[in-house]
Amino acid sequence: MPADPPHRAADPQRRTVASPQSRASATSAVEVRRSSRRRRTVSAYREGDRTVVLIPARMSEAEERRWVTVMLDKLAAQESKRMLGDDELAERAERLSAQYLGGRARPASVRWVTNQNTRWGSCTPAEGSIRLSHRLQGMPEYVIDYVLVHELAHLLVPGHGPSFWELLTAYPRTERARGYLEGVVAADRLPHLPAARSE
Ligand SMILES: [Zn+2]
Numbered sequence: 368m369p370a371d372p373p374h375r376a377a378d379p380q381r382r383t384v385a386s387p388q389s390r391a392s393a394t395s396a397v398e399v400r401r402s403s404r405r406r407r408t409v410s411a412y413r414e415g416d417r418t419v420v421l422i423p424a425r426m427s428e429a430e431e432r433r434w435v436t437v438m439l440d441k442l443a444a445q446e447s448k449r450m451l452g453d454d455e456l457a458e459r460a461e462r463l464s465a466q467y468l469g470g471r472a473r474p475a476s477v478r479w480v481t482n483q484n485t486r487w488g489s490c491t492p493a494e495g496s497i498r499l500s501h502r503l504q505g506m507p508e509y510v511i512d513y514v515l516v517h518e519l520a521h522l523l524v525p526g527h528g529p530s531f532w533e534l535l536t537a538y539p540r541t542e543r544a545r546g547y548l549e550g551v552v553a554a555d556r557l558p559h560l561p562a563a564r565s566e
Pocket of ligand 1: 521
């Protein structure tokens with residue numbers, strides 16, 4: 368889903384854009400401030416009911432839009448650092464399966480693991496077990512839900528063929544969550560390897 372077109376204020380260096388479709392920030396405005404002193408760093412903070420994002424002056428509009436989304440997600444994650452326990456995770460998986468996969472995916476176990484650093488999630492269809500990397504903890508809930516739906520879908524369809532992605536279209540934030548995870552990988556400056564995505 369594209370963000371709303373930016374609304375230009377009188378001062379070209381300061382404008383307010385409608386915030387992207389993040390639940391946490393759905394009602395707050397975002398003000399982007401360009402700074403010629405900044406070269407690479409992007410930062411963001413809340414100021415009353417608005418969010419201020421500081422970006423380098425030379426950044427393109429496409430980069431600006433991408434970074435605004437990344438920074439809003441980051442702030443939302445910091446603000447809701449409520450960790451789900453394994454039981455809550457299992458309940459959540461059950462609810463997501465019912466909601467998006469007709470309840471057909473029935474995992475026997477869903478749990479967090481700390482030994483999984485190159486994959487966001489994994490599953491063993493024969494055992495019906497799903498494991499999520501602890502690195503997802505603190506990320507926005509829609510991202511965790513996406514990884515859960517992804518692994519649940521693998522209980523029904525192995526591999527990443529068209530029929531797999533067809534299943535994933537049922538979850539409305541698939542593209543956004545994938546973009547978020549790609550942004551995390553890029554921000555970590557890890558090599559952009561397929562192995563770093565959810566498998
Ligand atoms: Zn996969």
